[in-house]
Amino acid sequence: MATIEVENISKNYGKIEALKNVSLTVEQGAVLGMLGPNGAGKTTLVKILSSLIKPTAGRASVAGFDVVNETRQVRSNIGLAGQSAAVDENLTGRENLYLVARLYHLDKDTSRRRAGELLEQFNLVESGDRAVKTYSGGMRRRLDLGASLVAEPPVLFLDEPTTGLDPRSRNELWDVIRSLVQGGTTVLLTTQYLEEADQLADSISVIDQGSLIAQGTASELKQRAGSEFISVQSQELDQVSKTVGVMRRFSTEEPTVTQHDRRVTVSVTDGSALLASVVRELDAEGVAVTDLSMRQPTLDDVFLALTGRTAVESETDGSEDGAADD
Numbered sequence: 005m006a007t008i009e010v011e012n013i014s015k016n017y018g019k020i021e022a023l024k025n026v027s028l029t030v031e032q033g034a035v036l037g038m039l040g041p042n043g044a045g046k047t048t049l050v051k052i053l054s055s056l057i058k059p060t061a062g063r064a065s066v067a068g069f070d071v072v073n074e075t076r077q078v079r080s081n082i083g084l085a086g087q088s089a090a091v092d093e094n095l096t097g098r099e100n101l102y103l104v105a106r107l108y109h110l111d112k113d114t115s116r117r118r119a120g121e122l123l124e125q126f127n128l129v130e131s132g133d134r135a136v137k138t139y140s141g142g143m144r145r146r147l148d149l150g151a152s153l154v155a156e157p158p159v160l161f162l163d164e165p166t167t168g169l170d171p172r173s174r175n176e177l178w179d180v181i182r183s184l185v186q187g188g189t190t191v192l193l194t195t196q197y198l199e200e201a202d203q204l205a206d207s208i209s210v211i212d213q214g215s216l217i218a219q220g221t222a223s224e225l226k227q228r229a230g231s232e233f234i235s236v237q238s239q240e241l242d243q244v245s246k247t248v249g250v251m252r253r254f255s256t257e258e259p260t261v262t263q264h265d266r267r268v269t270v271s272v273t274d275g276s277a278l279l280a281s282v283v284r285e286l287d288a289e290g291v292a293v294t295d296l297s298m299r300q301p302t303l304d305d306v307f308l309a310l311t312g313r314t315a316v317e318s319e320t321d322g323s324e325d326g327a328a329d330d
């Protein structure tokens with residue numbers, strides 16, 4: 005049996021269909037990335053799997069336990085780092101961790117030891133004895149993740165673990181999550197960033213307006229989005245047509261060359277392998293380049309390819325869930 009099994013789950017809030025017939029499985033030790041824009045239904049699924057709310061229809065089990073009928077067993081097998089931090093601002097990091105450990109019925113000595121271990125693991129030793137209200141966003145996220153791991157759960161739910169973090173804190177958190185995965189934890193993480201799913205997940209499920217619309221590895225999804233983009237800006241406007249000519253040679257399908265002013269962009273399948281040749285051929289044609297860049301497809305590109313609209317457009321009006329950290 006898979007560690008997480010979701011079968012035809014639907015969830016309605018009044019007239020809003022937050023989830024529509026969602027099915028998926030996550031094998032033990034695997035990481036599933038649930039990728040979708042605001043309001044797609046990510047948090048709703050995480051809450052159902054954490055046994056915090058009940059589905060309208062369908063069934064799901066976590067670590068072999070039913071999320072509706074065996075909530076106690078489900079909760080003792082999971083850690084949850086939610087979208088809004090669940091820590092007490094006025095306590096220190098160490099006190100917060102100690103408190104959570106006591107809530108899990110660890111004895112005082114074990115709780116103290118566990119709090120110390122987690123501060124170390126999450127790089128919070130120096131700030132561990134300061135009130136959480138003095139922490140940066142990245143430190144809070146790390147503490148929150150630490151709190152979800154107090155009881156060393158075999159299954160971990162991470163709801164948008166790095167949203168709002170700067171690139172450096174994001175990278176640090178990714179390292180922490182990777183090391184957890186190496187230890188064998190089964191993870192379901194939600195994210196709005198293709199790159200995050202790419203960095204962390206074995207497989208990705210794309211969710212839109214309550215339905216799963218695609219599943220695959222990051223590279224499979226990227227291929228559907230037209231892979232990567234190489235973009236060149238030439239020094240002179242009259243070199244643009246030459247640039248377009250060169251870039252066409254690298255484009256795999258069409259129409260994949262676009263042009264705005266002096267900037268020409270081409271969609272390619274293996275950008276890093278082609279970059280050097282692009283430079284060489286532009287040089288051979290005498291094109292002076294002022295800017296050259298390569299970028300990975302974003303969630304928006306994947307979305308556009310899958311649905312014909314961008315992720316931002318797909319947000320439904322008037323259905324804000326009022327999350328405190330939005």
Ligand SMILES: Nc1ncnc2c1ncn2[C@@H]1O[C@H](COP(=O)(O)OP(=O)(O)OP(=O)(O)O)[C@@H](O)[C@H]1O
Nearest residue numbers: 017020022041042043044045046047048323324325
């Ligand atoms: N308690 C609730 N009552 C009514 N509607 C809700 C409730 N919770 C969520 N919804 C609605 O269900 C839909 C899915 O919400 P959900 O929070 O699961 O999305 P999400 O993918 O987590 O979005 P985000 O990326 O913004 O966190 C949205 O339309 C939301 O407004």
Ligand SMILES: [Mg+2]
Nearest residue numbers: 046047048087
């Ligand atoms: Mg959410």
